[in-house]
Amino acid sequence: MWGVIGFLFGAIVGSFLATAAIRWPAGEQAASGRSRCDHCRRTLSPFDLIPIVSFLVRRGRCASCGKAIDRKHLLIEIASAAIGGLSFSLAPGLAGVGGAVFGWGLLLLAVLDVEHFWLPDRATGTLTLLAIAFGAAGAAPFPNDRLIGMAAGFLSLWLIGRAYRLVRKREGLGGGDPKLFGAIGAWLGWAALPTVFLLAGLAGIGSALLARARGEAISATTSLPLGALLAVAAWPVWLFLFARG
Numbered sequence: 001m002w003g004v005i006g007f008l009f010g011a012i013v014g015s016f017l018a019t020a021a022i023r024w025p026a027g028e029q030a031a032s033g034r035s036r037c038d039h040c041r042r043t044l045s046p047f048d049l050i051p052i053v054s055f056l057v058r059r060g061r062c063a064s065c066g067k068a069i070d071r072k073h074l075l076i077e078i079a080s081a082a083i084g085g086l087s088f089s090l091a092p093g094l095a096g097v098g099g100a101v102f103g104w105g106l107l108l109l110a111v112l113d114v115e116h117f118w119l120p121d122r123a124t125g126t127l128t129l130l131a132i133a134f135g136a137a138g139a140a141p142f143p144n145d146r147l148i149g150m151a152a153g154f155l156s157l158w159l160i161g162r163a164y165r166l167v168r169k170r171e172g173l174g175g176g177d178p179k180l181f182g183a184i185g186a187w188l189g190w191a192a193l194p195t196v197f198l199l200a201g202l203a204g205i206g207s208a209l210l211a212r213a214r215g216e217a218i219s220a221t222t223s224l225p226l227g228a229l230l231a232v233a234a235w236p237v238w239l240f241l242f243a244r245g
């Protein structure tokens with residue numbers, strides 16, 4: 001039952017996340033939700049606002065102008081619904097709500113980082129504050145582990161970025177990466193950070209190999225969205241550590 005509620009609620013959250021991921025980089029007001037078509041600006045009907053279902057029924061096209069609706073809407077809604085369903089069913093109660101909030105924040109940040117190499121301070125900052133709030137409300141890990149995790153996550157990547165700049169004379173890390181790793185530390189506690197970093201590295205190697213198999217050129221200066229890799233690595237670690245109830 002909890003899983004169904006989490007799935008449905010996650011789908012609704014996903015439609016807001018998708019809108020934010022598409023409109024925020026363009027500087028548009030995202031908070032209003034997906035109330036208009038991205039092309040013709042027609043105000044959407046209540047049916048069009050039903051996540052996932054409306055996309056499938058309309059075959060991914062706007063009912064009025066017939067233009068393709070960005071597939072990101074569907075993919076983000078499905079990912080968000082899965083995050084909600086898994087969190088709520090595996091960890092009913094406060095822990096599961098926290099895990100879902102963490103996953104939804106990571107999902108938005110991963111999409112923004114993949115598409116725009118952009119991790120907005122407002123998003124990483126909000127995610128960090130929410131971690132502290134859930135810790136204060138009693139969700140594991142304890143507040144001390146979270147605060148140490150926040151500092152350790154931020155400082156470790158910040159120092160790596162500094163060292164890289166000194167040695168290679170160019171920017172190797174985005175300015176948002178240490179803040180995201182700090183937020184991840186605040187959610188998972190300091191002890192989980194090496195695991196997240198290792199998994200992100202493996203995911204990076206995996207995606208580089210995949211890109212090469214597709215014939216894309218990869219060199220030492222090819223940029224990988226580190227933030228997205230960290231985000232994709234961090235949520236399974238939360239599932240493993242805190243959702244085995």
Ligand SMILES: [Zn+2]
Nearest residue numbers: 037040062065
């Ligand atoms: Zn339209």
